[in-house]
Amino acid sequence: MDYVLMPDKIADQENTKPKLSFVPYVSDAPLVKGKSRLTQHMISLIMQGEKHIYSDGKPIQINPANILLLSAGNYIFTERPNGNPGIRSILVFFDDEFLQDAVRNNIKFPKNASKKTPNILVPKDDYLNNFISTVQSLIYDPIFTESMQVAKLNELLVYLCLRFPEELNNFQNVSIAKTPEERIQNVAQQNIFNNFSVSELAFFCHMSVSTFKRKFQKIYNEKPAKWMQEQRLITAAALLKNGSKPSEIYLKAGYENHSSFSKAFKSHFGKLPKNYSYMNF
Structure with missing residues (x-):
């Protein structure tokens, strides 16, 4: 865009x-x-x-x-x-x-x-x-x-x-007043649950996509998309641990539908959200 x-x-x-x-x-x-x-x-x-x-x-x-x-x-x-x-x-x-x-x-x-x-x-x-x-x-x-x-x-x-x-x-x-690293950290934390693309996150930081990816990986040791997904799933796991139902949290975790959330959750934690328990946290 x-x-x-x-x-x-x-x-x-x-x-x-x-x-x-x-x-x-x-x-x-x-x-x-x-x-x-x-x-x-x-x-x-x-x-x-x-x-x-x-x-x-x-x-x-x-x-x-x-x-x-x-x-x-x-x-x-x-x-x-x-x-x-x-x-x-x-x-x-x-x-x-x-x-x-x-x-x-x-x-x-x-x-x-x-x-x-x-x-x-x-x-x-x-x-x-x-x-x-x-x-x-x-x-x-x-x-x-x-x-x-x-x-x-x-x-x-x-x-x-x-x-x-x-x-x-x-x-x-x-x-503009912040350093590039501060801008990346601020934008990353603000947008864990928003569905912005990597190019849009780079735009917020006043950077090219390639510069944003390089600096992001240096800060977090992960590619932006992977890091964002991991943060969403960790938050979802905490909500499940506290008794929330998968159908109640997939939107909060930044997923557009229940199916994509369940698939990503199982890939990361080895179990479907409905089978997740405190012992697996």
Whole structure:
């Protein structure tokens, strides 16, 4: 699955990427999955539908009740329009200078390096609903020039800094800040029970598949797919030990059906899950 550079793709015709942009986004497909590499920060102002965005494998659910501030980085997303007319949103892209100016001018305490986060999900309130309505009314109007967009983005960032100072203070692209080894370990632990492919795990780590496999094996002494399966089966065995039924846990263990789970379990432990007992643990 190829990834899309955003907002670079939008700027292709102009051959220049603006420092900020307000982009209306519409999708009517019943379910869409894709990869995006954000080269700027993004605020998602969703009005209709639902998105699941995965950062290092951790799911972030965004819907019309909230807005999302997302750092530059690699993401996998799924969209669920929840009926017609599908996804309706406005995406705001901007470089780090805008954010740092807002934080520097409106948050008066020092940055805490121990709480960095690459995303902020906040509930909509009257101000945010009114802000979105105003942008909707302007976005196709010639009056919505670059200078007005700068003013509106600054207004929004100042509001978020004043309303959510700790969250904005701790916001940054933590994936890039980590070492390659830390990123691999974080992604591996977060995704034991998710059905992401090796190429998708490498994408979360900002690596090629070959580099990801080589570094992963150096850390865990196993190939990624084998290590992930072993961790799922060890967890499944612990659940069986505590009295769970195989039919209750195969989904929790990351398997799509009971048959594939039973086959993998027997291959690893020598017994079917239904015959597994504490003595075999």
